[in-house]
Structures are given as C-alpha cells and as structure tokens.
Amino acid sequence: MKNTLRALAAAAFLALPTMAQAQTGTINASADIATVFTFGASSPLSFGSITPGATATASGSIAFSRNVGVIWTLPDAATTGQLTGPGGTILPTYACGTGVTASTITSAFSSCTPATGTTAVLTVSAPTALVNEFVIFNGSLSAAQTNTVPGSYLGTIRITATQN
C-alpha cells in the first residue's frame, strides 16, 4: 500500500510538467521537378556542291535537352542518312554520337547504320542535372560515290530518343 501511495504521489507531481509541454504538428512540403526530354534546333548536314570524282565531308547536328536517361535508336537502320537522287542512292560513311558541343562527338553511337531500327546505339543513365547536348552526324563521300549522275541527292537522318 505504501508503495502504491508513493507511486501515485510521484505520478501526480510528474503529471504537472508533462501537461504543460509544447505540442507539435507536422505538415509536408513537396515539389516535383518535371522531366525535360526534348529536341531543339537542328543544323542540316550539307555536302554542298561537289565536283564529280572529288571527296566531300559535312557535319550536322540536333540539340537535345534532358534530365533523365535516354536510349538512342536509329529507326531507318541500315539506310540511315541515305541520299537519293537522279543516279540512284548514295550512302555516305558516317561517324555519329553525342557531344556537349555541336562539333565534337564525345559519346559515339555503336553504329550509324544499325542492323535494325530498334537496336540501341547508345544508352545513357539519368544525369545528376539537366544536360544540354547534341546528336552529331559527320558524313563523308568517297570519290567513287560522287562520280555519278549530276543532280540533287537528298535524305533524312531520323533519330529516336526514348526515356531510359
């Protein structure tokens, strides 16, 4: 009984400061940063006017901004960047990939003319911040390729970016 009394007495006096303590409430603050995944301006790849039998080179690029990972594919596969004109088709030799500037490839695609249009030619994981980069195609024509029927030869380089 004595112990019970002592316990009650202690509880009674301990209760006073406990009830006077501050109370807290918590709410969350939140934000979602949108995904950036967009092509920008392009610079066409133009060989210009070529003397038949001469070699030629040209470079083209398209800007791309992203803050997520990306998988690059070339949907036209083996005919990517093929030119068509009065003398038939010409497939330039390409070097391709991405770079932080429009002039230098820093991450090369595994192929510029892959076997299939769904082949991933470069896979990049999510960056730690927004990335502004360029997809670059550097093309070259051999003397044999330019020694053909005169006229305009045109083609399209199609690039697909899929969020990774």
Add this chain to the structure above:
Amino acid sequence: MRRLWQRGVLTALLLVWSGTSAVAGAQTVSVSPVQGLSFGLLLPGTPETVTLDDAMRRGVVALAGAGQLDVTFVLPTALLSPEGGSLPVSFSAVSAGLLASAGSAATPVNPQQLLRVQLASDRVLHLVLGGTARPASTQRAGHYSARIVIIVSQPGT
C-alpha cells in the same frame, strides 16, 4: 487508524491529480495537420511561389482549444529527393497567415518569428503557409519533399 490515514492520502492525491487534469484539459490545444504545402510540378530554372490565398497548394494546420499560445514554425531551407538532390525553398515575412474562418482572407504573419495567438473558446484557428521554391536550371527530375514542424506552447511554459 493507519489504514484510514492511507485511504485519506490516496483520495487526496486522486483529487489533486484529477483537478490538475481538468485545469490542464481546459487549456489544452490540439495541432492538426490539414494540408501539406505543395509546389506542384516545376520546371528546372523556374521559381514558383505558393501564396497564402492559393487554397489548393498552401499548407494548412488547425489549432483548436482556448487561451494564449506561442507558435513557432521550423522551416526547411530545401526540399530533398530520395536520390539526394536538393531543391532550395524560402519563406518571407508574409509567407504565413492566420485564417479566422473558412473562406476569409488570411492575415499575413512572419513564420520566421515567434507568433503569439489568442484562441477563443471552441474555435478553430487555421494557420496557412506559403513559400517559394527555386529549382536550379540544372535541377534533376523527381520528387522533392521536407517536413515543416509547428510547435505550439502556452506562454511561460
């Protein structure tokens, strides 16, 4: 005789304890979160401010009870992502407000200073909170969050 004395003491203690509870109960306040502060979907490099009259996005806390209260906000300086990213947020001298009743305009108060409010009996007072998020132009995509703590105490305790 001794047992009678012990019973008397026990009864007295119980009376003191229940009396204390009643006094404390009359001054007790409740702090109830109602709505988080949500900046929503932001673009990298584009600051966004949630104003006090933005009912959908402002943070809301309900205070219920009676008497004079001191309110302190513990505010974050940044929202964090699970990947470790940091999104700076700031609060101005008018980022918080008091809503006396639903639908009324908020009276701005400074969330960076101790706020003393008077709660009328059987009334609920809503504290609302806005703020500004400043994502960097290089801000990584994803969800960012932080906790805002509201500490309420009675003056002098």
